[in-house]
Amino acid sequence: MPRKPVTDDGDELLARLRSLTAQARERAALQRSHVELAIALQRGMLPRDLPTAPGIRLAVRYLPACHGLDVGGDWYDAFLLPDGRIGLSIGDVQGHNIEAAAFMGQVRAGLRALATVTSDPGELLGRTNDLLLSLGSELFATCTFLRLDPSAGVLESARAGHLPFVWATADGRSGLAEGESGPPLGVGPRAEYPVARNRLAVGGVVVLLTDGVVEGPAMTAEEGLDQVVRLAARAAVAGLEADALAGAVVKGAEHVGHEDDAAVLVVGYDRLPPNPPRPP
Template structure:
């Protein structure tokens, strides 16, 4: 082969490498833009403030975990309803991409909007389920919705395929709720979601969370929930600030062994006992 032929082959190879490099850079830029958009969607959909009510203490933590396009759709929400009660939700959309983040926004907004029509947790999840099915999306979401009456400290809860909540009382008792739930939102029509009623004892706490906090290759779900229950029990006995408890719970996400979103919503009460 002549020197000229070898030079031509080398030039062609350099041109091909340059083209591939440019394409890789363009794809990386698209990926980066999509991740930034997904993160913006996530953060934009989270509430900017939490409701305030006498004796009620709320605290939240949210840790988005992302690698490449692996951005999830976990969320929490808390808002005051028209009748003065507080609506609380936490959930997780199937999938880890920009579509999951966008779908999360639809679920959260749907819950808020429908809560103004029917605030019963079971009916609210049923209505939201039908709304999501009407969108004909391939995605689904797990969710827990609670309605808290600050005056009576009664918590009404319904679950759609989501993790049970953790509870603790000021006398040191703690555990994981065993309430009945329904299937995730967006899977089948005509589903009923049972409602379970709790009482938020003075000095007690409830912890709502997503599976990124308590489950992964390095931590079994039951073990993760038990660890959160122990943390909640210690916090209730020691009368720790709810923010401190939320921070301790979200730190547990470091033990699960994978990168995933993690959300925590803590509900506490430190006011005087209710007199009927």
């Protein structure tokens, strides 16, 4: 008596595996395209050129996060204000995905646009906060905005939940910026952002950074900031160029223990008095 053909379970299993593999490849390709788009957004939103002014040296470093398929939303920016002063910003958007990268672009564009209305750091952050709330996003961002007067060496700053910047002088003094911080941008209405005013010393440096440079599983934010303070102090005393200092600071991101966005913006000040005394 002839037997009925038996279904080949092995062939059926192989067919299912091929189907699952194809689906996994499609999902991976889609995720990779999201990452590539997010990185393109990041690069497109960051400034290609930095403003110049007598006595001012600006330098930047930016390492985008690429941990697995995650991409962050850190940024830096530097641009001329209508009155000839320089606006500087650095910040970090919550999350690591394409939405964070897009939100970063909105924050940076909002700061630039509103800076044509007011460049007062506290008022500017307040207006930007209101703008982001009106967009209805669930994301938020930390940020520092500085207004620099190159001719007088006066630096005005306000923070929205962001790390304090580091400063150092050529005579060996160094530390973290003092002053209160307001809440992150996009968290709640009617936020206030206190303004701190400082004067740059000739030969001094200011270092703005995001937490990916100084904080991670292998290092607390306090330890990381202390490391940057010491590095900035040595650089100022030695007269190190702003670009070299920016490179040294961002290299410290390798020691924090994770792969996060790392953004660094260094300001060097070497302006001489308008009428320096003549040698005898």
